[in-house]
Structures are given as structure tokens and as C-alpha cells.
Amino acid sequence: MQEEIKVWLEDIEKAIAEINDFLPSSGTYTEFEKDIKTKRAVERNIEIIGEAMSRILRVDPNISISNSRKIVDTRNRIIHGYDSVSDEVLWLIITRYLPILEKEIRKIK
Template sequence: MDNEIRAWLKDIEQAILEINSFLPESKVFTDFQKDLKTKRAVERNIEIIGEAMARILKVDPYIDISDTRKIVDTRNRIIHGYDSVSEDILWGIIIRNLPVLEIDVKKLLK
């Protein structure tokens, strides 16, 4: 595997770890909604994940990661349409998409 791709995968892995560390222990949506700092930290880490994925796709458009285009699109939406990203969307990404992405990234880094 290309060293740049490995570095970007590590960035994605680190961003996922940070998101998980920021979440309230309860993992209850209403607790997340009340915590502006956590929401902003999650947004920033999703931006990092999306940017790293965009860079990876330029080098290897066929990398074995689920929903690569959605990841990049989400990053773009947060950056360019920040007012259209709801708490529900962020929470859905955290609960449904990040666990799958984490598995894919760990598999590639082995």
C-alpha cells in the first residue's frame, strides 16, 4: 500500500477515535444535541475524514471502503452548506456509518 494512503487511513482512524472519545457516555441523542462543543468537534473530524478520503480516492479510486463518495460528499456539505447539516444527520453518521468505516480502515491497515 502507498505510504500516503496509509497516512490518510491513519488520519481517518484517528478522527474516528476522537469522535468516539467526545461522545457522551450515554450515547443518547438528546445529550449530544445539548453539547455544542461535541457537535463542532464531530463536524471537524468528519471534515478530516472526508478530506482524507478525497485524497485517497485521487490515488486509488477503487479502494475497498464502503460509501467513499458519501463520505466525501458529507465533508463538502459540512464545509459548503454548513447550515444544512442537522444534528440528526451527524448522529446518524456517528451511529451507523462510522462503525462500518472503522472496520474497513482497520482491515486495510493490517
């Protein structure tokens, strides 16, 4: 694996760790929904994840990360369609998809 891909994978891991650190201690959607700072921090880290994935796909379009294209699309949606990203979508990403992504990255590193 190319060194730059390893760096981008590490960036994704760091962004996931930050998201997990930002989440309310209660771990509930209700608390997340009320906390604008946390939501913005999560959005920013999802943007970082999407940008890193975009760079990885340019170098290795066949990397074995499921939903890699959707990850990039989500980044683009947050940046360009910021007003169409709901709290529910962010919560779904956090709770369902980030754990899968984290496992896949650890497997290929």
C-alpha cells in the same frame, strides 16, 4: 499500498477515535444534541475524514471502502452547506456509518 494512503487511513482512524471520545458518556442523542462543543468537534473530525478520503480516492479510486464518495460529499456538505447539516444527520453518521468505516479501514491496512 502506498505510504501516503496509510497515513491518510491513520488520520481517519484518529478522527473516528476522537469522535468516540467526544461523545457524551450517556451515549444518547439527547445529550449530544444539547452539547454544541461536541457537535462542532464531530463536524470537524468528519471534515478531516472526508478530506483524507478525497486524497485517497485521488491516488486509488478503486480502494475498497464502501460509501467513499459519500464520505467526501458529506465533508463538502458540512463545509459549504453548514446550515443544512442537522444534528440527526451527524448522529446517524456517528452511530451507523463510522463503525462500518472503522472496520473497513482496519481490514485494508
